[in-house]
Amino acid sequence: DSLVAVIHELFFAGTETTSATIQWFLVFMVLYPDIQQKLFREIHAVIGDGKLTLNHFKDMDYLQAVQFETQRFGCIAPSSGPHIMLETVQLSSGAKVRKGQMSMGSIYWAMRQEDMWMKPHQFCPENFLDENGKFVSNEAFIPYGLGPRVCAGQNLADMELKVAMCEIIRK
DSSP, X not given: OHHHHHHHIIIIIHHHXXXXXXXXXXXXXXXXXXXXXXXXXXXXXHHTTSOOOGGGGGGOHHHHHHHHHHHHHHOSSOBOOOEEOSSOEEXXXXXXXXXXXXXXXXXXXXXXXXXXXXXXXXXXXXXXXXXXXXXXXXXXXXXXXXXXXXXXXXHHHHHHXXXXXXXXXXX
């Protein structure tokens, strides 16, 4: 029963969030034609007219940055699911969350923190690029959650998004 539930969640819950992310990607490509052109140039330089393979993705830093920025700025799931605290925790503000209380994390807040992002309130793939244009991750990037309850379909979703974004821009 547990296996069936996990498979159901991977295919149905993941389908909705992946399709919503692709919708945000399409909106951002319409709103930012300069980013669309830069992404097209990278894809064409790496793949040309050839067949897309998984090996191509290691050479597409800008595609990775656009994917992550789409997930960060689109923020499909703005909060984590509810969790029951297993122990009392004191927050940096001094407040305590007691054992047994329900808590929910704000993914939206984490992905908009001004001290963690170059441009937290704008769609900006450079949030994920260093000065040489190479992809760099950010610990505040948590669209799949974090910790022991991170999304089980994260790797599948990442690959689906890369393939879809790449093929949409190529065509």
